[in-house]
Each structure stands twice: as structure tokens, then as C-alpha cells.
Amino acid sequence: MSTVMGGGSRTAAKAPKPVVSGRERDGRVAWLFIAPVLIGFVVFYLYPTLRGLYWSFTDYSLLGQPKWVGAQNYVDVVHDADFWRSMLKTLQYVVINVGSQLLLALLLAALMHRLTRSVMLRTTLLLPWLVPNVTTGLIWLWLLDTNLGFVNHLLDSMGFDHVGFFMSPDLVIPTISLINTWGYAGYTALLFYAGMLQIPADVYEAAAIDGAGEWRLFTRVTLPLLKPILALVLVVTLIGSFQIFDTVAATTRGDPAGASRVVYYYIYQQAFQFFHMGYASTMAILLVLILGVLTFVQLRLLRASESQLS
Amino acid sequence: MITTSKPGRALMAGAAALAAILATAGCSSNDSAGGDVTLQYWMWDDTQVPAYQQCADDFTAANPSIKIEITQTAWGQYWTNLATQVAAGSAPDVWVDQSSYYPQFVEDQQVENLTPYIEKDPDAIDLSLYAPGVADMWVIDDQRYGFPKDFDTIGLLINKARADAAGLTEADFQNMTWNPTDGGTFEEVIAKLSVDQNGVHGNEPGFDKDNVENYGFIVEWADGSQGQNFWGDLAAMNGFTYSDKNPFGTKFNYDSPELVETMEWIVSLSQKGYAPSFDQNSSLSRLEVVKAGTAGMTTMGSFNQMLYKDTPDDFYFATLPTGPEGLKSATNSLTDSMYAGGKHKDQAWEWIKYLASPACQDVVGETGVVFPAVEEAAQRSVEARGELGLDASVFTSYLDEPDGTFLLPISMHGTEISQIVQDALQGVALGTTDPETALTRANAEVNELFES
Known part of the structure; x- marks a missing residue:
């Protein structure tokens, strides 16, 4: 933003005849810079959302013409046991995924912050995040396969029974959650690490002089001062985590018996497999509402705007 | 005043570029210059593309004014892509269709009813050439929506x-x-x-x-x-x-x-x-x-x-x-469906007829990949596999x-x-x-x- 302002006022200074005031001109230049994003937002987010909102009140197969049915879809969703089951599955995924990811990322960030600052290590941590989710899913599908997977060969050689990670209804959601934790923890750790670098070193020194050990430093200094970053990362990962789709689509497609049918996969099935685009839109709109409320509550609970540094 | 118009221009330019993209995307399948027509043909099985490319080449050799462009998309995305193209009004002229999906496309009137074409062209296809039953799959209320491509057991x-x-x-x-x-x-x-x-x-x-x-x-x-x-x-x-x-x-x-x-x-x-x-x-x-x-x-x-x-x-x-x-x-079995919203339906009918004919199905059979619906062509597939040491009988x-x-x-x-x-x-x-x-x-x- 400051670059935009700076650029604007410099032009104003050079201009022989300032027709409009500098401030006004800054505003226009700002709009110019925002325009690509704004157009993108309107065309690819706002317009589809409004279309989706309209479809949520229609019976629409995607192939034919939408037919207005009022609030019928909303009534149906409330009574759709499969929808609520998929919400529960999603929630289970979110809790395991976000919980394990944040813990692991915090641990990695703290180690990077206090032990080593090797660029090499940071790059390595980021590697899984650079792999597309579908590829990640397929790699783990092979590694964890009940009969042919490397992990089960290891278990076998250690004398354990084979484990059907993707085939057991109790294990499938934890498995997919942890696969994505593997994929994203490095990236999240880097965000935390960046936040930790902003904490002044003298705070640590002062605490150390007062006799605080590493654990106490972490809980009393790092964590409280990291709160704004924690809040941001929590909100972002939570929303991202709710949108779990690609890993499921690449591995189990909702099996066994719907045990991994998360809500986005269910919406996808309704829209593109069962051709109930109207109904799928209704569920998507409901999800937007739920996520909106969740984010609001989260931000309030964490009082994200307050940093103890300032 | 130049500064005032800049953001406006950017917006206009952006919108124009977008419109251009959408426009080209929308009508790419319907180019027809000088009487030549290019038909878009979609399929999902990559192992069958070479055989159908051969069919397309043979077909164009016999009908120089009709060219065929084959697009192969993996099964996982095939139906999503097809449905969105249909919703956008720009589906391919002919696509490979499957029994669990095709009724919905027929119900929403996106698949052309072939019965009027058959009535005008009664000798086009001899249904008795096909393996038992597979030709019946594509008839709804006495109206035919396709001919069988292949069969499996x-x-x-x-x-x-x-x-x-x-x-x-x-x-x-x-x-x-x-x-x-x-x-x-x-x-x-x-x-x-x-x-x-x-x-x-x-x-x-x-x-x-x-x-x-x-x-x-x-x-x-x-x-x-x-x-x-x-x-x-x-x-x-x-x-x-x-x-x-x-x-x-x-x-x-x-x-x-x-x-x-x-x-x-x-x-x-x-x-x-x-x-x-x-x-x-x-x-x-x-x-x-x-x-x-x-x-x-x-x-x-x-x-x-x-x-x-x-x-x-x-x-x-x-x-x-x-x-x-x-x-x-x-x-x-599978079939070839004609898009009801297509612009070159007469040419698409010619292509569909060719796909269902012994000429094309023999080409497919010789690769051994599937059993064509025409029983004689299926026999060629059995022979092709036999030469590789595989008993297909x-x-x-x-x-x-x-x-x-x-x-x-x-x-x-x-x-x-x-x-x-x-x-x-x-x-x-x-x-x-x-x-x-x-x-x-x-x-x-x-x-x-x-x-x-």
C-alpha cells in the first residue's frame, strides 16, 4: 500500500499542472492496483456465489433448466441424515487435522527458532507443501495399502498384522487427516517461525536471566507473544481444513460405506454425479454460513487484534 | 483527465479480455470455414485413442469436409467436464456415453434422438450384426439414442x-x-x-x-x-x-x-x-x-x-x-451420443454411423483392447489377443x-x-x-x- 501512495505522490510532484489533488489521485491509482483482484473477485467469487444462492432455491440438474422450488432444498437438507453424517466426518477430520498440524508446526517452528536456522532445513520442511494434494494422496495410498504398501511391509516384518488404513471405517478419517498434516505442517511451521522472529530477543534474555528454562520460555514468552499469528493461522487452517476434498477424491471417494464422505465430497457427488446442482448449492450456502459464524466466534475468542507486543 | 480514465480503461480492458476468452471458449467447437466442419469427439479411455484416431482418419479420408478432433479426459474428470460444457451450451458434438449417466442426459434433452435420422436413412445400420442385447440398451420409449460401441463380459x-x-x-x-x-x-x-x-x-x-x-x-x-x-x-x-x-x-x-x-x-x-x-x-x-x-x-x-x-x-x-x-x-456396453445443442448434427450423424459400422469396429477390434459390439469385429479382438498368448475365448x-x-x-x-x-x-x-x-x-x- 505504501508503495502505491509513494508512487502516486511522486507523480503528483512532477506533474506541471495538478488538475486533481494528490490524495484523490492516490485513490485512483490505488483502484488501478486493486482492479485485477477486484475483477477476479467479482467474476470468480461474487458472481458464482450469487448464482449459487439462486440455484439453492431451485431444482436444477445442471443439464436442464433450473426450476424455482422456494425453500424446499433447505427443508430437505435439514432432514438429510447423509448431510449431517458428512458434516460430522468433516468435523472429525478438522479436529484431528488442525490439532495435529498446529502442534507439529509449533514444535517445528520452536526448534527452528531456538536450535537451528538452517535455510536447507526450512526448504526441506516446505517440500511436502509444494506437492499437489492429489499427488500426496496417491503417494500415501500406495505407501499405506493393506497388501502392497511399504508401511504394511514394515509392520509385517515387525510382527504386526496388516492395517487397512483406508479400508477401516474407524481409521480412514484419521489417516486422511494425518496425510494432510504431513502435507501442510511445514508451511504452517514457517508462518509460526516468521512470527517468532518478530519477538524481540531481549525479552528472551530478560526471562533467561530471571531463570526461565526452555519450556517456561516457550509457554510464557513465545506463546503469548505469538497470539496474533496463532489466531490468524488457526482461522486460515480451519477454513482450509473444512474444505477437504481432493485427498478424499484421489484416495477413497467416500468409502468404506461413506465413512470418509466429507461434506465437500458429498456436495460434489450431489452436483456432478447425481445431478442435483440445486440441492448441492443449498448445502454449499449453508456451509458458507456455518464457516462465517465459526470464524467470527474464533476471532472474538482469541481477541486476535490485540498483541501483547504493542 | 488522463488519470481519471485509467482505472476505467483497465476495467474495460480486463472485461474485454475476459469476454474474449469466454467467447473463444464458447465457440471453439463450432468453427466452420468454407464448408469444412470440425467435429469435437470426447472419450475417456486412453488405451482406445489410437484405434479411434485411426477411425477418424479413415472417416475424414472418405468425407474430406468433416474433420474429427478427439479429446481424451480421464474418467475422474470426464463427467464433470461434460456436465459443465453442457451447462455452458458448448458440449462436444459427439461423446462416448455410458449406461449409468446417459438416462439423465436424455431426460434433460441434451442427447439427440436418432430415430428421425434412422427413418431418413433406414439402411444405415444393421442391428443384427451386434452381440445379443447391447443394441437394446440405447432405446427409451421406442426412440433410439445411440448404437453400441463394444461389449464386455x-x-x-x-x-x-x-x-x-x-x-x-x-x-x-x-x-x-x-x-x-x-x-x-x-x-x-x-x-x-x-x-x-x-x-x-x-x-x-x-x-x-x-x-x-x-x-x-x-x-x-x-x-x-x-x-x-x-x-x-x-x-x-x-x-x-x-x-x-x-x-x-x-x-x-x-x-x-x-x-x-x-x-x-x-x-x-x-x-x-x-x-x-x-x-x-x-x-x-x-x-x-x-x-x-x-x-x-x-x-x-x-x-x-x-x-x-x-x-x-x-x-x-x-x-x-x-x-x-x-x-x-x-x-x-458404451455408445456414442450426439449433442442435441450441436451445430453440425448432420455431420455428427455421419460420424456416429461410421463409429457403429463394421469398418470402424474392425479397426478397434484389431487392437485387441476391447470387444467391439459387432460380433465379427469382436472375433478379431479375440484373434489379436490370441497372437499375444492371451486366451480371450x-x-x-x-x-x-x-x-x-x-x-x-x-x-x-x-x-x-x-x-x-x-x-x-x-x-x-x-x-x-x-x-x-x-x-x-x-x-x-x-x-x-x-x-x-
């Missing part, structure tokens, strides 16, 4: 090394019998193929069913509402019919005792240690597990036989066992039996029924419900889809 894939270890020869796998009570000679063979960690076979005393090293058989549990790859075939041989009529039944029989008995027998295989329990199955392909020698036998579609063209000596192929009602295999032998093949059910709500029944059967496989309860509940859910 189901057989057995056996790992030869596992068979040797069980003392079984190729002859032991031919002419097996099956019934839902004691499993017939089929179950005996499966028992022999099963080996526990101490090397005891399933037919021998002291077989430890809880510590099995090599399973005799692998069941396909992700098989929709049709059970094409196992349970549907066995149930049909036990007298089961899916619905009141086919195609386009509206009342289903998933709760019938013939199917319940069949499922009870299939589940008993895991209970006896002859097949892996559900969660001990591979999440990858069954065929890979048999290939790796972890299990002895599984079912295989005729369309997959070419996977073994480099190692034909490591496997046996056999027909399914004969059940109480005789030997039967499910058969399925097991898959065509069903055609010699009376009612040796049966059509998989085609109905409205096909994809939804598929999910309901598959979920129910996976529940049975997991042991959370028994076959009778699960199937009765699923059947009620399925029939409810047709009550509105």
Missing part, C-alpha cells in the same frame, strides 16, 4: 504360481460349479488356493483362518448397484433379477432372497479365511494383489485382459463358475450359452442407486449389518427415488 484371473502351489491345473478352473449353499466346486478350488502362515491349505484340517498368508479369492466390494465384477453375476446365476424390467425399470428387487443368499455366501468366504475381511482388502486394485501373488484368484473384466499381454504365461483365465440357473455373465464363450449374458440395469437415478447399494453392501462386508437387513433397507431407499 466377466471372467476369472488366476495366479499360476498360486495354482501350482495348490496342486491345481488349468483344467480345474474350467467348468467349475457354484451354488449359494455349499459353494460347489468353486468354493473347493478357492479353499485349496488359500494358505495359512504354517503352509496349511484351506481344504486341509488345521487351517488357521485367522492367520492367512495367501487368500484364495478377492471380492470386489466397490461395485455399485450392479455387482458387475462378482456379486451381480453370481446372483443372476441364482435367479436374481435387478428390477421389474430392463432397461428403465422403476421397481427394484434388491431385497430378494436370491440376492440375500448370494451375499451370505460371499460374506462367508471371509469368515472361513478364504477371502480377506473387508478392511484387509487392498485399497489399490484387486488385480495387482493377484499379480503380486498375495492372493490366488479374482474376477476380471474382458476389457482388462490386455494388462497381461507381457506376462501371459503367469496367469490362467477362466469363465465364471456355472450357477443353479446356468452360466451367465453381466455385459455392459473364455470371455466370448458366454455368447454360446442360452441367455449366457445379461444386461446390467439401466434406469433413472442410476448413480444414486449405485451409491445406496454399494454403501449397504460395504456395511455387510464390514459386518455392521447382515445382508437381509441391509438389502431390505437399501431397496426401500432405491424404490423411494422413483416415487415422485
Whole structure:
């Protein structure tokens, strides 16, 4: 933003005849810079959302013409046991995924912050995040396969029974959650690490002089001062985590018996497999509402705007 | 004033660029300059692209004003892409269609009714050339929406090394019998193929069913509402019919005792240690597990036989066992659908006619990849596989039996029924419900889809 302002006022200074005031001109230049994003937002987010909102009140197969049915879809969703089951599955995924990811990322960030600052290590941590989710899913599908997977060969050689990670209804959601934790923890750790670098070193020194050990430093200094970053990362990962789709689509497609049918996969099935685009839109709109409320509550609970540094 | 207009211009330019992109995307399939037409043709099976490219080249050689552009998209994205293109009004002129999806496209009037074209051109296609039944799949209320491309049947894939270890020869796998009570000679063979960690076979005393090293058989549990790859075939041989009529039944029989008995027998295989329990199955392909020698036998579609063209000596192929009602295999077929919103329907009709003709189907047959619907062309496929050392006659032998093949059910709500029944059967496989309860509940859910 400051670059935009700076650029604007410099032009104003050079201009022989300032027709409009500098401030006004800054505003226009700002709009110019925002325009690509704004157009993108309107065309690819706002317009589809409004279309989706309209479809949520229609019976629409995607192939034919939408037919207005009022609030019928909303009534149906409330009574759709499969929808609520998929919400529960999603929630289970979110809790395991976000919980394990944040813990692991915090641990990695703290180690990077206090032990080593090797660029090499940071790059390595980021590697899984650079792999597309579908590829990640397929790699783990092979590694964890009940009969042919490397992990089960290891278990076998250690004398354990084979484990059907993707085939057991109790294990499938934890498995997919942890696969994505593997994929994203490095990236999240880097965000935390960046936040930790902003904490002044003298705070640590002062605490150390007062006799605080590493654990106490972490809980009393790092964590409280990291709160704004924690809040941001929590909100972002939570929303991202709710949108779990690609890993499921690449591995189990909702099996066994719907045990991994998360809500986005269910919406996808309704829209593109069962051709109930109207109904799928209704569920998507409901999800937007739920996520909106969740984010609001989260931000309030964490009082994200307050940093103890300032 | 220049500064004022800048953002406006940027907006305009952005919008114009976007409009241009949308416009080109929208009409790319409908370019026609100087009378030449390029038809867009979509398919999902990459192994068949070379054969159809050959058909397209031959077709253009005979009809120089019509060019064919083939686009192949993997199955996982095929229907999503097609549906969005239809919604945008820019679907391909002709696409490969499949039985669970095509009724919805017909219902929404996106597939062109071919009957008027046939009436104008009555000698175009000779339906008697096709394998039994497959031409009937594409008729709704006496209106024809397509011609059959190919057909398939189901057989057995056996790992030869596992068979040797069980003392079984190729002859032991031919002419097996099956019934839902004691499993017939089929179950005996499966028992022999099963080996526990101490090397005891399933037919021998002291077989430890809880510590099995090599399973005799692998069941396909992700098989929709049709059970094409196992349970549907066995149930049909036990007298089961899916619905009141086919195609386009509206009342289903998933709760019938013939199917319940069949499922009870299939589940008993895991209970006896002859097949892996559900969660001990591979999440990858069954065929890979048999290939790796972890299990002895599984079912295989005729369309997959070419996977073994480099190692034909490591496997046996056999027909399914004969059940109480005789030997039967499910058969399925594909068709080519014409887009009702297309701009070059007359040219598309010519292309569809050519695809359904012996000329094109012979080309496809010679590759051996699938069995073309034209029976003579299918014979070429059998010969092509024979030259590679693969015995494909097991898959065509069903055609010699009376009612040796049966059509998989085609109905409205096909994809939804598929999910309901598959979920129910996976529940049975997991042991959370028994076959009778699960199937009765699923059947009620399925029939409810047709009550509105």
C-alpha cells in the first residue's frame, strides 16, 4: 500500500499542472492496483456465489433448466441424515487435522527458532507443501495399502498384522487427516517461525536471566507473544481444513460405506454425479454460513487484534 | 483527465479480455470455414485413442469436409467436464456415453434422438450384426439414442504360481460349479488356493483362518448397484433379477432372497479365511494383489485382459463358475451420443454411423483392447489377443450359452442407486449389518427415488 501512495505522490510532484489533488489521485491509482483482484473477485467469487444462492432455491440438474422450488432444498437438507453424517466426518477430520498440524508446526517452528536456522532445513520442511494434494494422496495410498504398501511391509516384518488404513471405517478419517498434516505442517511451521522472529530477543534474555528454562520460555514468552499469528493461522487452517476434498477424491471417494464422505465430497457427488446442482448449492450456502459464524466466534475468542507486543 | 480514465480503461480492458476468452471458449467447437466442419469427439479411455484416431482418419479420408478432433479426459474428470460444457451450451458434438449417466442426459434433452435420422436413412445400420442385447440398451420409449460401441463380459484371473502351489491345473478352473449353499466346486478350488502362515491349505484340517498368508479369492466390494465384477453375476446365476424390467425399470428387487443368499455366501468366504475381511482388502486394485501373488484368484473384466499381454504365461483365465440357473455373465456396453445443442448434427450423424459400422469396429477390434459390439469385429479382438498368448475365448464363450449374458440395469437415478447399494453392501462386508437387513433397507431407499 505504501508503495502505491509513494508512487502516486511522486507523480503528483512532477506533474506541471495538478488538475486533481494528490490524495484523490492516490485513490485512483490505488483502484488501478486493486482492479485485477477486484475483477477476479467479482467474476470468480461474487458472481458464482450469487448464482449459487439462486440455484439453492431451485431444482436444477445442471443439464436442464433450473426450476424455482422456494425453500424446499433447505427443508430437505435439514432432514438429510447423509448431510449431517458428512458434516460430522468433516468435523472429525478438522479436529484431528488442525490439532495435529498446529502442534507439529509449533514444535517445528520452536526448534527452528531456538536450535537451528538452517535455510536447507526450512526448504526441506516446505517440500511436502509444494506437492499437489492429489499427488500426496496417491503417494500415501500406495505407501499405506493393506497388501502392497511399504508401511504394511514394515509392520509385517515387525510382527504386526496388516492395517487397512483406508479400508477401516474407524481409521480412514484419521489417516486422511494425518496425510494432510504431513502435507501442510511445514508451511504452517514457517508462518509460526516468521512470527517468532518478530519477538524481540531481549525479552528472551530478560526471562533467561530471571531463570526461565526452555519450556517456561516457550509457554510464557513465545506463546503469548505469538497470539496474533496463532489466531490468524488457526482461522486460515480451519477454513482450509473444512474444505477437504481432493485427498478424499484421489484416495477413497467416500468409502468404506461413506465413512470418509466429507461434506465437500458429498456436495460434489450431489452436483456432478447425481445431478442435483440445486440441492448441492443449498448445502454449499449453508456451509458458507456455518464457516462465517465459526470464524467470527474464533476471532472474538482469541481477541486476535490485540498483541501483547504493542 | 488522463488519470481519471485509467482505472476505467483497465476495467474495460480486463472485461474485454475476459469476454474474449469466454467467447473463444464458447465457440471453439463450432468453427466452420468454407464448408469444412470440425467435429469435437470426447472419450475417456486412453488405451482406445489410437484405434479411434485411426477411425477418424479413415472417416475424414472418405468425407474430406468433416474433420474429427478427439479429446481424451480421464474418467475422474470426464463427467464433470461434460456436465459443465453442457451447462455452458458448448458440449462436444459427439461423446462416448455410458449406461449409468446417459438416462439423465436424455431426460434433460441434451442427447439427440436418432430415430428421425434412422427413418431418413433406414439402411444405415444393421442391428443384427451386434452381440445379443447391447443394441437394446440405447432405446427409451421406442426412440433410439445411440448404437453400441463394444461389449464386455466377466471372467476369472488366476495366479499360476498360486495354482501350482495348490496342486491345481488349468483344467480345474474350467467348468467349475457354484451354488449359494455349499459353494460347489468353486468354493473347493478357492479353499485349496488359500494358505495359512504354517503352509496349511484351506481344504486341509488345521487351517488357521485367522492367520492367512495367501487368500484364495478377492471380492470386489466397490461395485455399485450392479455387482458387475462378482456379486451381480453370481446372483443372476441364482435367479436374481435387478428390477421389474430392463432397461428403465422403476421397481427394484434388491431385497430378494436370491440376492440375500448370494451375499451370505460371499460374506462367508471371509469368515472361513478364504477371502480377506473387508478392511484387509487392498485399497489399490484387486488385480495387482493377484499379480503380486498375495492372493490366488479374482474376477476380471474382458476389457482388462490386455494388462497381461507381457506376462501371459503367469496367469490362467477362466469363465465364471456355472450357477443353479446356468452360466451367465453381466455385459455392459458404451455408445456414442450426439449433442442435441450441436451445430453440425448432420455431420455428427455421419460420424456416429461410421463409429457403429463394421469398418470402424474392425479397426478397434484389431487392437485387441476391447470387444467391439459387432460380433465379427469382436472375433478379431479375440484373434489379436490370441497372437499375444492371451486366451480371450473364455470371455466370448458366454455368447454360446442360452441367455449366457445379461444386461446390467439401466434406469433413472442410476448413480444414486449405485451409491445406496454399494454403501449397504460395504456395511455387510464390514459386518455392521447382515445382508437381509441391509438389502431390505437399501431397496426401500432405491424404490423411494422413483416415487415422485
